[in-house]
Amino acid sequence: MVALDLLLNALAAGILLGGFYAAVSLGIAVAFGLLDVVNIAHPVFVMLGAYVTYIMNVRFGLDPILTGLLFTPVFYVLGVVLYRVYYMSFERKGAESLRGLVFFFGILFIVEVSLLLAFGVDYRMVEASYIGKTFQIGPVGIAFRLLVPCVVGVALTGALYLFLSRTFYGRAIQAVAQDSFALRLMGANPFRVKGIAFGLAIATAALAGALLVMIGPVEPAMNREYIGRVFAVAVLGGMGSIGGTLVAALILGIAESLTSTFYGPSWSVAVSFGVLLLALAVRPSGLFGR
């Protein structure tokens, strides 16, 4: 009886967590999946978003989701600038991926240590009226602090999907991933399109960070746990497939939740890497990949 209770709660938490993981992974699905830019610093930008949300919440009492939406344009600009630097230094020169990878690792490190200097290692949390409340459906307790991020995460995924499939620039982004020469023939500037795409990828980090700090306390080093998760989701889902990202995120969320409940929380981080390795070994193109 007790085990069934725990199982149902674990499943529920896993599904909710999955919706959130989708939001965090969207940036990698675009940057890595579509643009082939290995931005391992994406999770640290999510942390940045989380801390921005924290400051807004503590200083001005702003609701986290509101902050996330407000800062999306700021992060977009940040992304465009970052891509420009990356492109000028690496992609244009055709230099080996080694340097690009090291570059993003350096960025990761700089942002993480800056956050550390500014905020210390103490965990930070936000307050909102709905955090801390639960409602019960039978034996299952649904916490609002998990439900809200899930809903917003799924909404964000849907919005990005629509953008990519329905708008001109969205379709241009998908095109540049497939064939940038053909794109040029169609009158769009690949560099500009890629810049927009990367900007979008980082922009999602603002809202994802707001969701992250709603779920639980944050501290700067947490970004490293998420590197495995976002790449696992991106690969499992199929590079560049937004719908695949959502499905993969749900799978990962459930797997982690079950592991955490029945084998102990220490191993939940290992789950994501296990999933990644498995996906790469068995089906590298992912569930929905091209």
Next chain:
Amino acid sequence: MRRNGSRTRTWAAVSLLIGALLASGVWPGLAGAVDPIKIGFGMALTGGLAANGKAALIAMQLWEADMNKKGGLLGRPVQLVYYDDQTKGATVPGIYTKLLDVDKVHFVVSGYGTNLIAPAMPIVMERKLVFPALFGLANNEKANYPGYFQIMPAGPNPAVDWTATYLELAARQTPKPQTIAIVGADAEYPHNALAGARENIKRLGLKTVYDSTYPPNTVDFTPIVRAIKATNPDIVAVYSYPPDTAGIVLAAHEVGLQPKMFGGGMVGLQFAALLTKLGPKLNGIVNYDFWVPEPTLKFPGIEDFLKRYQAQAEKAGVDPLGHYLPPWAYAYLQVLGQAIEGTKSLDQQKVAEYIRANEHDTIVGKVKFGANGEWATSRVLQVQFQSIETTDIGQFLKPGKRVVVWPEQYKSGNLIYPYAKAMR
């Protein structure tokens, strides 16, 4: 052509290497002449324990200033020499070796925390130094080194005494509780505390229905708290560090955990940050503490010290209350200073013997050490949070919100039992 280039490279490298090695060795050695009495230590100024470490440093610098105002020790000025240990055990041997060999300090004291005291022990033992220590649980248990003195008032058998007070208090209530759930982080302090708790549980005849640890960087405590709730314990005893403490209290409220008594050895409920964060959610929790602003604990000098500390704390961005660690950081230096004055010497042996033989007057009351360097008698208080209605910090500067319910000697109010009645 190529050979020339590679030879240039080599010579550049060689000279660079030698130069760098010389620089790293000689430069620190240029640390000037010796006139003041130097006391050296590592302290957590960054990293996980930095919040407390920085607060402790302020207190220690207040002591340094107070000493120098009175003319120093043995007529010489006092100087603190310290480095940031970054809350990383690996930096400690290097720091203490530098303090002793390069900075040539006369005495060393410990940093803050069980994990930061441990790596210094081999060095002080090897060189036979007196070693006042700040807040480590059972660091001297295995080595039984006679130069070690722990200012934390855990008692002669630290782990057992630390956990005894909460459990004995629980066992004395009516109706008498039968079952207990214990949980702690997988880290040095909680590990020692849980071991001590198990001994006490056996002695008191309670039945353990849950006994588990969680990894140190857990953030989501809902599964754990749910599992505890499922065993329906009468008492819940938690041994945790500040981030987990907050997580567990919040999860307990979210899940609806209501044992008859809730609390134990939760580090963090003594700090302003958590007090204001949790506010009314604290009501009813019974937890350890060492000093609270209750009328039964007005030791000479403590109020004046706290006022001065609080004035500096604002600027430094550390705990504005300063009730937990700072008074003890001041006190462990007081003990050392009094011993140096008392023996009129800088001899490590003599100072150590003096510390052991005498009772010392400090701002945290009278301090007496036992054979293993721990306090001769335990003075762990059990404090219950009561009538907290807001998250305002001012309320914690005054008595009434953190009521001492144990021991009798310092009791300032009655325990509200069971927990649910005090929760509101």
Next chain:
Amino acid sequence: MGGRAFAIVALMLVVAVLVVSSVLDNQYFYFAGYVVLQYVVLATAWNILGGYTGYVNFGTPAFFALGAYTAVVLIQSLTAPLPIQLVAGAIVSGLLGLALGYLTLRLRGVFFSIATLALAVVLQTMFVNWDYTGGARGITLARPATAPLFDSYVQFLFVVMLGLAVLAVATAWWIERSWIGRGLAAIRDNEEAAECMGVPTLRLKLVATTVSGALMGLAGAPFPYYVTFVEPTSVFDLNYAVNSLAMPMIGGSTTWIGPVIGAVLLGTAQQIATVTISSALNLLLVGLILVAFVILAPEGIVGLVQRLARRSRA
């Protein structure tokens, strides 16, 4: 440079360091110098896989820590002497490198790098949960009371690390000049082309990961005696990952001397910074310098010096 010249230079350096160290005769110098030499080993090891082959390893802490914990296990169970700890540490970490390589080197480089991150996280979780080596609480070890040949054990460790540094650099020098090094360079420049030309890419990459891992384990093995208190947080410190990456990138990643220059400069600077400015600020500087070098001076200091030398000659 030729074999004889290298050996002479190496000998001169060792003698110079020993002379300097006995003149200063100060325990702190041994403590600080040990760390710098340790980074020479780690940077050189990283570079064999990173600079020579083009595969970025973010998981240096995993190999380093495994070497350290292997030593811990040997000390706890058999009180094994240091040489055995060294050999064991090298073997175990080398095997880890081999296993990791076997699992991931068939994939793209980026997945290898992510896998190295994963490795560090998983290994840390394992050791946090293993009570025998102290778990999350860590374990205190006593150093042997007397040291062979030298006055203090720390001085002995310093000299041992000096020897390991020479060994690591000699290994890198040898690999660089051999057919292995040429093959690795071919892989770094264009792996597909190398495959087509018949270079046994997988086997060479496995050699690189194994040697790299083994050297890192070698650097980790003396660590328990050096620090006397081993706990997962400090042993798996991200600093090792960043430094072992930054030092070759800053020094110059295509030759054996780049990592040495980077390690000595950056390592010494950090030791000085530890006792002067705040530690986190010093880390930030490392990150900024790394990014600056990667963007502006990708061949590192060695590359800059070469450019200057060429210009002055022209």
